[in-house]
Amino acid sequence: MxxxxxxxxxxxxxxxxxxVAYAVAVVFLILGGYFFYNFVSFYHLLxxxxxxxxxxxxxxxxxxxxLRPLFENLAFLSMLIIPFLTMRLIAEEKRRRSHELLxxxxxxxxxxxxGKFLASALFYVALLILSTAYPILxxxxxxVDPGPLLAGYLGLILTGASFLAIGLxxxxxxxxxxxxxxxTFGALLLVWTIGWSxxxxxxxxxxxxxxxxFLHRFGRFAEGIVDLGDVVFFVAATFAxxxxxxxxxSARKWRG
Amino acid sequence: MIEVSGLTKTFxxxxxxxxxxxxxxxxxxxGFLGPNGAGKTTTLRILTGYLPPTTGQVLIAGFDxxxxxxxxxxxxxxxxxxxPLYEEMKVRGYLRFVAEMKGVERRRRSDEVxxxxxxxxxxxxxxxxxxRLSHGFRQRVGLAQAMIGDxxxxxxxxxxxxxxxxxxxxxxxxxxxxRGNKTVLLSTHVLSEASQICDRVMxxxxxxxxxxxxxxxxxxxxxxxxIVSITVKEGSESELLAGLRALSGVGxxxxxxxxxxxxxxxxxxDSGIDPRSGIVRAISVSGAELMELRRESLSLEEIFLELxxxxxxxxxx
Numbered sequence: 180m181x182x183x184x185x186x187x188x189x190x191x192x193x194x195x196x197x198x199v200a201y202a203v204a205v206v207f208l209i210l211g212g213y214f215f216y217n218f219v220s221f222y223h224l225l226x227x228x229x230x231x232x233x234x235x236x237x238x239x240x241x242x243x244x245x246l247r248p249l250f251e252n253l254a255f256l257s258m259l260i261i262p263f264l265t266m267r268l269i270a271e272e273k274r275r276r277s278h279e280l281l282x283x284x285x286x287x288x289x290x291x292x293x294g295k296f297l298a299s300a301l302f303y304v305a306l307l308i309l310s311t312a313y314p315i316l317x318x319x320x321x322x323v324d325p326g327p328l329l330a331g332y333l334g335l336i337l338t339g340a341s342f343l344a345i346g347l348x349x350x351x352x353x354x355x356x357x358x359x360x361x362x363t364f365g366a367l368l369l370v371w372t373i374g375w376s377x378x379x380x381x382x383x384x385x386x387x388x389x390x391x392x393f394l395h396r397f398g399r400f401a402e403g404i405v406d407l408g409d410v411v412f413f414v415a416a417t418f419a420x421x422x423x424x425x426x427x428x429s430a431r432k433w434r435g
Numbered sequence: 436m437i438e439v440s441g442l443t444k445t446f447x448x449x450x451x452x453x454x455x456x457x458x459x460x461x462x463x464x465x466g467f468l469g470p471n472g473a474g475k476t477t478t479l480r481i482l483t484g485y486l487p488p489t490t491g492q493v494l495i496a497g498f499d500x501x502x503x504x505x506x507x508x509x510x511x512x513x514x515x516x517x518x519p520l521y522e523e524m525k526v527r528g529y530l531r532f533v534a535e536m537k538g539v540e541r542r543r544r545s546d547e548v549x550x551x552x553x554x555x556x557x558x559x560x561x562x563x564x565x566x567r568l569s570h571g572f573r574q575r576v577g578l579a580q581a582m583i584g585d586x587x588x589x590x591x592x593x594x595x596x597x598x599x600x601x602x603x604x605x606x607x608x609x610x611x612x613x614r615g616n617k618t619v620l621l622s623t624h625v626l627s628e629a630s631q632i633c634d635r636v637m638x639x640x641x642x643x644x645x646x647x648x649x650x651x652x653x654x655x656x657x658x659x660x661x662i663v664s665i666t667v668k669e670g671s672e673s674e675l676l677a678g679l680r681a682l683s684g685v686g687x688x689x690x691x692x693x694x695x696x697x698x699x700x701x702x703x704x705d706s707g708i709d710p711r712s713g714i715v716r717a718i719s720v721s722g723a724e725l726m727e728l729r730r731e732s733l734s735l736e737e738i739f740l741e742l743x744x745x746x747x748x749x750x751x752x
Contacts, residue, residue, distance in 0.1 A: 185535035189521070196523035277519040280580075283483040284536040285508040431486075 182286045186294025187301065190268070194302055199267075203260045207306050214252040215313040218245045242327040242403055245317060250331035250401040253310060257303070257339050258367045264302060265346025266360035268295040269428070273354040288428045292347065296421055299343045307335055327403030334400020337413035338393060342367055344420035351427040436461045436588060436618040437482065442491035444477055444642075451477045453642035455491070459635075461587070462615045466629030467622040469639035470743050475622040476516060478639075479590050482620070483513045495588055509538070512581030516592040518573055522566035526557060526576055529565060530583065537584035547583060555579035556605065571602045578609065589613065591621040595628060607632050626739045630654075640743040663702045663714060663730045664691075670723025672698070678717030684708030697726060 194200035222244040272278040281291065311332075317323055346363040353359050374392025377385045389395050396409045437459040444452040452474040459465050467475050480486040482493055484500040484507050492499060498506040521529055530548045539547050552558050557575040560568055568576065574594065581589055594610070595603040611632050613619055623629055629636045630650035638646045646653065667675065679688045679702060686703035693699070704710055711730060718725050 181538070182536060185532060189524075189532050192528075193521070193523060275519050275522075276515075276517070277521060279480070279485055279515055280513065280519055281536070282485050283508055283511065283513045284533070285505045285538060286536055287505065 182290045183294040183297060186286075186291060187297040190295055190298035191301060193267070194264075194298070199263055200302065203263050204306060204309070207256050207260050208309055210256055211249075211253055211310050212313065215245075215249055215316075218248050219317065241317065241321060241323055246314070246323075246327050246331055247401045247403075249313065250335065251398070253307075253335055254338055254397050254401070255371075257335065257342060258364075258371055260306075261299075261303070261339065261342045261346050261367065262360040262363035264299045265343055265350050265363055266356040267350070268299060268347050269350040269424075270353050270356045270359045274356070282431075288425050292351075292421060292425045292428060296343060296347055296424075299347065300340060303339050303343060304336065307332060307339070330400050330403045330405050333405060333410075334397050337400075337410060337417075338397045341393070341413050341416040341420065344417045344424070345370070348420050348424045348427070351424045436463075436496060437620065438492075438494040439478075439482075440492050442478070442481065442493060443489050444474075444481060444486065445489045450642050452481070452488075455639075455642070455644055457637060457644065457647060459618055459620060461618055463634045464610065464614055464619040464621070464632060466633035466636045467620055467639065468624065468626060468629055468636055468739065469622075470624060472641075473639045473743070474642040475639055476592055479513070479592050479620070479622060482590055483511055484508060509584075510586050511588045511590060512583070512586040514574075514577045514581045514589075514591045514594055516596070518577035520565045520573060520576065522564070524565055525562055526552070526565060526568070527561045529576070530561075530579055533580045533583050539584055551579040551582045554582060555609065570597050571599070574598060574602075574606070578606070587618060589617050589619045589621075591619065593622055593624070595623065595625070603628070638739060638742055645742045661704045661709075661730055663704055663711060663728065664699060665702065665714060665718065665725065665729075666697055666699045666727040667718055667723040668697050668726055670718070670721045672721075675718060675721035675723055678720055679714060682710050682713040682717065684710045685714075 222241070225244065269278075272281060314323060314328055345366050346359070349362040349366060350356070350359040353362070370391070370393045372392075372394065373388055374395040377388045377392075380388055390412075396406075396412055399406055399409055437457075439458070440456045442452055442455040443450055455474075455478060467478070469475050477486065481488050482495065482500065484504040487501055494500075495507045496510050498510075500507045521532075524532070527548060530552060531544060534544045534547050552561050555575045555578045557572060557579050560572050560576075565573070565576065574597075578591075578594065581591070591610070595606050598606060607628065610619060610621065614634070621629075621633075626636075630653070633650065635647065635649050636653060637644055676688060679685060679700070684705045686705060688700055688702050691699050691701050702710075702714065709730075711728065714728070715725060
């Protein structure tokens with residue numbers, strides 16, 4: 180456990196030694212703030228209209244009108260920034276060959292992957308904590324129900340964790356951080372949008388695509404619904420992907 | 436301390452290390468010599484457990500590297516050839532990280548970092564960023580990280596390559612100070628270096644061990660042989676060559692230069708035999724005029740070249 184923390188600490192320091200971390204944080208927080216501003220303004224405009232002219236059942240609550248689109252957009256932003264958080268994790272070690280020396284220390288492959296994952300997860304969670312400025316601002320203006328808020332953040336953490344696990348896995352497969360970023364972005368876009376296939380897949384396959392769709396599952400968290408099945412899905416996906424990363428790192432030992 | 440038996444490593448079918456067996460005792464300093472591509476680095480990487488052997492067994496302090504990699508890694512310090520360091524870290528921070536990786540207890544970490552920094556001569560740069568270090572200091576930091584945690588076995592891959600003579604001498608002194616306490620295996624292609632600091636020398640070529648011996652024995656067994664080079668003018672070339680080759684104690688004769696009617700030959704002579712008078716006679720029999728005759732004893736460098744050159748290989752086949 181000490182070694183996991185040591186690896187994570189060094190990796191976090193690396194984030195802040197490069198401008199990437201700052202760029203990622205700025206993009207995430209500024210765009211997030213911009214979206215937040217838009218949703219609040221729109222909600223405000225809508226709430227000024229007489230009730231009769233509103234579309235029935237829509238945008239009646241803060242949770243529906245502001246929080247839900249905010250969470251959906253933060254999840255989308257996560258998809259954009261996570262490739263840049265994970266691209267260097269293993270690929271950079273391989274590129275500068277520090278991997279060879281690292282693997283001669285008494286550290287296991289699981290500790291290495293665990294430390295790398297922990298570093299990226301801590302950075303991502305720090306971004307999410309900074310983003311709570313928006314709901315806190317909102318709470319200063321009106322009453323915010325904490326339930327949907329917590330559900331949304333839980334959804335962001337779980338979805339983000341599985342995104343990070345995908346990025347880490349891709350980073351294990353190459354020596355080029357850029358290639359890792361591109362590959363990760365492609366993979367994230369696929370798992371995010373796979374639910375769209377339901378429209379062409381026919382009724383037989385619809386449940387399969389829906390159950391694989393990260394968008395679909397995250398959507399329920401954004402609505403304020405915490406479904407045990409969704410929680411298990413994201414935790415299991417993160418775990419399975421991380422185990423795959425450990426296996427790829429260990430492959431060196433049995434490959435001739 | 437290090438036992439290697441029947442070690443073979445193939446990369447895509449071709450053997451890079453071929454049926455290697457050797458043993459190194461506790462406290463010995465052993466030099467691993469060979470031309471580039473002989474398989475030295477691959478062997479060291481297998482010893483660290485970084486690469487798996489294709490066949491064969493490696494025991495470090497009695498632990499099989501493939502079965503107990505963690506036990507082995509606790510006992511080795513490794514300095515790779517081109518030391519990969521984390522450029523953005525400061526030296527002290529980097530060495531602390533290595534100490535954490537090697538499981539040095541928290542309360543002993545600072546002392547340990549301080550100890551290896553001082554020992555390796557990197558104290559003056561311990562607050563500098565690694566990317567700003569010269570090659571000499573990078574190498575010292577590399578040596579320092581290998582020594583962290585006081586491992587019993589130190590593996591150094593070409594530790595002095597690229598260092599200026601003074602730095603290299605400093606490195607050799609440090610390595611020699613480990614004699615008796617640590618088991619050191621260092622690779623180099625500078626034979627004089629190996630003969631200077633090593634208790635034994637292993638010469639490797641094309642994945643195979645050619646010779647394992649002490650520097651003194653190498654010198655005795657091969658050092659007695661000599662090379663006579665002669666320069667002659669005119670006369671019958673074929674008759675001269677036949678006459679020289681007929682002499683006892685003459686190994687090979689080759690023409691190395693021919694210009695302006697003068698021809699220079701290099702004659703390899705077996706140890707303990709001085710065929711110079713015979714050579715002079717053979718020259719006069721062939722009707723040639725002797726312009727110059729010089730005898731040199733073979734240096735360790737030349738023994739090394741003889742043992743690892745292609746010419747020698749063809750001779751054996």
